[in-house]
Amino acid sequence: MTQTRAKPRVALIGTGSRGTRTWGKELLDGFSDQIELVGICDSNPIRRAFAADFIGRDAPLFDDLTSMLAAVKPDTVIVCTRDCDHDRHAIEAMEAGADVIIEKPMATTAEKCARILEAQARTGRRVDVGFNYRHAPTSTRIKQELLSGKIGEVVSVDFHWYLDTVHGADYFRRWHANRENSGSLFVHKATHHFDLLNWYLDAEPQEVFARAGQRHYGKNGVQRGETCSTCTGKAECGFALDVAGDPWLNALYGTAHTADGYHRDRCVFRPEIDIPDTMTADILYDSGVQVAYSLNSFMPIEGYHLAFNGTKGRIEIRQYEGQPWQEPDVDTILVILNNRTVEKIELPFTRGGHFGGDIRLQRMIVERDLPDPYAQRADARAGALSVFCGVAALQSADTGRSVKLADLPGWDLVTQR
Ligand SMILES: NC(=O)c1ccc[n+]([C@@H]2O[C@H](COP(=O)([O-])OP(=O)(O)OC[C@H]3O[C@@H](n4cnc5c(N)ncnc54)[C@H](O)[C@@H]3O)[C@@H](O)[C@H]2O)c1
Known part of the structure; x- marks a missing residue:
């Protein structure tokens, strides 16, 4: 007689946009034959109720993690709360015997990363971090080209990421706008980019020198109201967000603020915003690779420039995501050798889902025994490495001095293998 293995019992905490869509409906639509959703938790009752309806699974609802863990004893908890709360939710879940999938960034400080690493070692649970960009087909192809050795030894990298005035502004409307909650965009957003670098280079960042400024949002504009919905000056602003006019935002956030x-839609020009919007960093790796990185959050374009400079040539891509002109739906990777030959690799552009990374990340996490030839699965160490890089960058920008990651608290736990 064949025995069918019980499906892993998964619970979700944090039913904001990311939790409800990517780790709720999309995960269940794609993989409900392999996992069972056994609990949904959010401290906001209005958002929690909408999420349950939208996800469309009959899972019990909870307003706090402790009650959910006690009631449903999940095998895995997916943590989609604010960045600053990831550590306490992930650690409580691990201590209750669950594996965890933690959205990026894994945490907001070096100390919080260290606590997660310590809890993982103590409980023996598995930690996966939501680094979806590693799984995008174009990223995989770049990794393959790097591994092929065509460009010789990589000596430096140029990596420049652009957020436009729609996407970039969004980080200044809510909790992300304060470093206490997000660690700043050097952590919240750049964790993706630092992780990509760590993964592509298969090396550890050692030292960061960074600069950062607030040049557009926060104190740079005129605050005409507290929120866009109540602002009397929104017609003159150019940054007003119409939550009520967007069915998705309205359902998730339209009235939910009455509960908490x-x-x-808080004003992007609140003077108390304390995160930079313009950032550059110079990163040195233990392999000797030098990286020139930048992140700008009020550009007329979305996308990035990435180039690996090697002893025998260069791999480069200009990844288009949004721009005020038409580009074909193609990602073009150029492999340019010092002998002047050029290989043009064209891949279909994947719109949405982080260039196709989300669905592949979900598969890798759900199908735990999938082969992982390019080491795309990201564990707690990977989560910590990129946060340490962001923390070092912010500290460097604040102090004007370069920061060695080894001088941050908990580095010994990150480097233990
Ligand atoms: N991998 C990616 O590309 C990607 C993309 C978007 C967001 N994210 C990450 O996902 C996470 C969530 O982002 P979001 O945009 O959905 O945020 P959000 O603010 O919309 O959602 C957070 C949710 O957590 C709930 N919450 C807050 N404190 C809670 C508590 N103590 N207990 C239970 N629920 C609580 C809030 O009510 C809210 O519904 C963030 O860490 C973010 O960085 C990752």
């Missing part, structure tokens, strides 16, 4: 005061 969390507004989705």
Whole structure:
């Protein structure tokens, strides 16, 4: 007689946009034959109720993690709360015997990363971090080209990421706008980019020198109101977000603020915003690779420039995501050798889902025994390495001095293998 293995019992905490869509409906639509959703938790009752309806699974609802863990004893908890809360939710879940999938960034400080690493070692649970960009087909192809050795030894990298005035502004409307909650965009956003670098280079960042400024949002503009919905000056602003006019945002956040005061459309020109919007960093790796990185959050374009400079040539891509002109739906990777030959590799552009990374990340996490020839699965160490890089960058920008990652608290736990 064949025995069918019980499906892993998965519970979700944090039913904001990311939790409800990517780790709720899309995960269940794609993989409900392999996992069972056994609990949905959010401290906001309005958002929690909408999420349950939208996900469309009959899972019990909870307003706090402790009750959910006690009631449903999940095998895995997916943590989609604010960045600053990831550590306490992930650690509580691990201590209750669950594996965890933690959205990026894994945490907001070096100390919090160290606590997660310590809890993982103590409980023996598995940690996966939501680094979806590693799984995009174009990223995989770049990794393959690097591994082929065509460009010789990589000596430096140029990596420049652009957020436009729609996407970039969004980080200044809510909790992300304060470093206490997000660690700043050097952690919240750049964790993706630092992780990509760590993964592509298969090396550890050692030292960061960074600069950062607030040049557009926050104190740079005129605050005409507290939230866009109540602002009398929104017609003159250019950054007003119409939550009520967007069915998705309205369902998730339109009235939910009446329960907890969390507004989705706070003014991007609040003077108390304390994160930079313009960032550059110079990163040195233990392999000797030098990286020139930048992140700008009020550009007329979305996308990035990435180039690996090697002893025998260069691999480069200009990844288009949004721009005020038409580009074909193709990602073009150029492999340019010092003998002047050029290989042009064209891959279909994948719109949405982080260039096709989300669905592949979900598969890798759900189908735990999938082969992983390019080491795309990201564990707690990977989560910590990129956060340490962001923390070092912010500290460097604040102090004007370069920061060695080894001088941050908990580095010994990151480097233990
Ligand atoms: N991998 C990616 O590309 C990607 C993309 C978007 C967001 N994210 C990450 O996903 C996470 C969530 O982002 P979001 O945009 O959905 O944020 P959000 O603010 O919309 O959602 C957070 C949710 O957590 C709930 N919450 C807050 N404190 C809680 C608590 N103590 N207990 C239970 N629920 C609580 C809030 O009510 C809210 O519904 C963030 O860490 C973010 O960085 C990752």
